[in-house]
Amino acid sequence: MTTLSLSVRALECLCAVSLIIQTLEFLRLRTVTQNEQVWSWQIQRQQLHDSPRWLQKSVDWLYRDRVHHVHLLIRLAAAATLFFGSNLAISVALFLSTLLILIRWRGAFNGGSDFMTVVVQTGMVIAHGAALVVGPVMGWRAGLWYITIHAISSYFISGSVKLFDVHWRDGRALPFFIDGAIFGPLKPDSLFYKRWFAILSSWSFILWECSFPLALAGPTWAALWCLIAAVFHFLVFWHFGLNRFFWAWCASFPAIIYCSAQW
Amino acid sequence: MSLPSTPSITSLLFSVYFCLLIAALVYRSRIVSGPWFFLLRSFFPNWRFFHRVGAVPVLFVRTSTAEGAWQAWQPMTPRAQRRLSQCWHNPAINLALANQNLVEHLSTDIQALPDGANGADARTLITYQCVQRLARQLLQSSQDTHAIRQYQFQIRVVPAFADADESTATLTSPALTW
Numbered sequence: 001m002t003t004l005s006l007s008v009r010a011l012e013c014l015c016a017v018s019l020i021i022q023t024l025e026f027l028r029l030r031t032v033t034q035n036e037q038v039w040s041w042q043i044q045r046q047q048l049h050d051s052p053r054w055l056q057k058s059v060d061w062l063y064r065d066r067v068h069h070v071h072l073l074i075r076l077a078a079a080a081t082l083f084f085g086s087n088l089a090i091s092v093a094l095f096l097s098t099l100l101i102l103i104r105w106r107g108a109f110n111g112g113s114d115f116m117t118v119v120v121q122t123g124m125v126i127a128h129g130a131a132l133v134v135g136p137v138m139g140w141r142a143g144l145w146y147i148t149i150h151a152i153s154s155y156f157i158s159g160s161v162k163l164f165d166v167h168w169r170d171g172r173a174l175p176f177f178i179d180g181a182i183f184g185p186l187k188p189d190s191l192f193y194k195r196w197f198a199i200l201s202s203w204s205f206i207l208w209e210c211s212f213p214l215a216l217a218g219p220t221w222a223a224l225w226c227l228i229a230a231v232f233h234f235l236v237f238w239h240f241g242l243n244r245f246f247w248a249w250c251a252s253f254p255a256i257i258y259c260s261a262q263w
Numbered sequence: 264m265s266l267p268s269t270p271s272i273t274s275l276l277f278s279v280y281f282c283l284l285i286a287a288l289v290y291r292s293r294i295v296s297g298p299w300f301f302l303l304r305s306f307f308p309n310w311r312f313f314h315r316v317g318a319v320p321v322l323f324v325r326t327s328t329a330e331g332a333w334q335a336w337q338p339m340t341p342r343a344q345r346r347l348s349q350c351w352h353n354p355a356i357n358l359a360l361a362n363q364n365l366v367e368h369l370s371t372d373i374q375a376l377p378d379g380a381n382g383a384d385a386r387t388l389i390t391y392q393c394v395q396r397l398a399r400q401l402l403q404s405s406q407d408t409h410a411i412r413q414y415q416f417q418i419r420v421v422p423a424f425a426d427a428d429e430s431t432a433t434l435t436s437p438a439l440t441w
Contacts, residue, residue: 021351028354038362038396046389067303099303105300106368106389109361115308149280152309156281160288161314167423173316176423180319181313182356183345213281234350243349245407263273 007258008127008140009085010089011147011251015120016082019094022117023076025244026101026109033104034065044106065102065246071097088128093096095121113244120251123147141262147255154249155229159209165226168206171198181217182241215256222260225252316423320370323417323427324398327438328410336417338427339401362397369394370418373434385434394418395436411441 041175042065048056061067075097077088088155098121101109102240108114127143134142162168167176179185191197210230215225230253233246300307321335341359349356369390376385385391398416402408418434421427 024352025354025357028352029358032358036396038365038393038400040396043389043392043396047302050298064325070431103302104375105361107304108364108366110357111364112308112310114305115310118305119308138383150308154308157284157288157310158312158314160285161311164288167316173313176316177313182341182343182359184342190429206327213277218276237350238345241343241345241349241360243351243353245359246350254437259379 001015003224004137004140004258007144007254010254011120011124011144012082012086013249014254015124015253016079016237018117018120018244018251019079020076021247022113022244023072023079027072027076030065030066030069033068041104047106059103062100068104071100075101083176086124086128088125088132091121091124091128095125103246110242110244113242113248114156116151116245116248117151120147120248120255123150123255144255144258147252148216148259151249151252151256152215155209155212159206159212162202162206163210168202171195171200171202174198174202178239181239183239208232216260216263219261221256222257226256229253284391318422318431320367320433321419321421321427322366322394322398322401323419323432324402325415326402326406326411327413327415329412331412331413336429337405339398339405365390365393366398366418370420370433373374373418392436393435395439396401396437399439399441413438414441415439 007157009102024208031037035042041060045056045060045063048059062071075094078094081090082094095118098114098118102114102118105179123143123146125143126146129139130142131139133139162173165173167173175186175190175198177194186192192201208225212225215222229249230246233249237243237246322339324339325334325336327333337375341356341363343356343359369388372388372390373385376388394416399414402411402414415438416436417429417432419427419429419431420433421431
């Protein structure tokens with residue numbers, strides 16, 4: 001898993017899965033972006049009223065229902081080509097496509113998963129862009145390190161902010177968030193209302209997240225931390241419905257495992 | 264005296280980086296804002312998920328019939344049934360979560376409105392216009408709309424571990440024609 005070519009292939013395939021899942025969902029949600037609906041561009045374009053006229057006209061055209069539909073279909077095809085490898089043109093096209101979709105959904109559709117999708121796509125653009133100057137090996141190393149630093153920082157920051165909050169430390173935050181989540185409310189006899197279970201679960205995840213930089217100690221450590229991360233993201237999906245988080249972060253794991261063997 | 268090896272320099276740099284991250288979490292800096300910064304915020308991730316137990320903005324709606332009697336306010340908290348297949352395809356729940364974010368952004372936008380006689384009208388907010396449509400759409404999907412003549416929505420900012428009573432309301436729309 002620690003060879004560069006295998007890591008790059010794994011990254012491309014997982015990124016393809018993540019982007020295809022996202023794009024198919026956007027295609028399914030086409031009706032809610034139409035003019036009379038909640039996410040109408042006619043309302044949202046007011047956000048750009050101070051922007052240059054040519055820019056407003058350009059995005060108005062890009063977000064026409066038909067044009068946006070074609071854009072999503074092209075994006076779907078481009079994402080599928082990642083199964084066969086990536087290049088600069090596809091990476092830049094997917095990056096720009098993500099940019100357009102995020103603007104369409106007022107900056108973020110699904111919060112954190114959008115952030116990590118952008119990170120992985122930026123890493124791929126860095127890899128192919130740098131390859132033109134320093135060659136593909138150094139280029140991919142730069143791209144994978146970019147993804148790794150962001151991914152590790154995401155866990156470290158997410159754990160640290162919980163450590164600073166008294167409700168996370170005393171176990172009251174976990175049932176609070178799960179109770180208010182999409183699959184809530186919790187049943188009165190839920191295990192999460194047991195103080196010992198809530199404290200144990202909270203501290204387990206806080207300590208694991210804060211210790212994520214240790215994944216760089218070596219590929220075995222990295223694989224173990226990533227395995228726990230996969231379970232963690234599945235639980236986040238199971239309790240909060242955040243399926244995109246699972247796939248977006250999985251796409252970063254090959255980079256973490258590769259970089260852990262590089263020093 | 265020999266120079267430190269490359270791995271130890273790298274370890275040192277990583278240690279400094281993660282210390283700086285903690286420092287950045289403790290010491291808050293100025294918040295940068297602007298329409299384009301808002302639209303491109305995914306390029307500046309903050310990675311703070313579920314970090315604070317606090318007040319939650321909740322959308323409430325109510326309707327009136329031809330007789331003019333208003334029904335009780337109903338919370339529109341997004342709820343769904345869990346299925347394993349949602350791990351691969353989950354548009355409805357992701358949309359519900361995006362709609363809830365819209366409600367939270369409206370709540371933030373209301374707080375940012377200037378007070379007093381020069382205060383801006385909340386109805387000019389983009390988030391207000393979107394949430395007005397959301398309220399109508401949620402009513403359409405949750406009840407028989409034949410008898411509805413008017414509807415109204417309200418944003419309540421419900422403190423953690425507290426009830427969502429009407430004293431927590433931060434915005435109530437005028438009565439809107441159905």
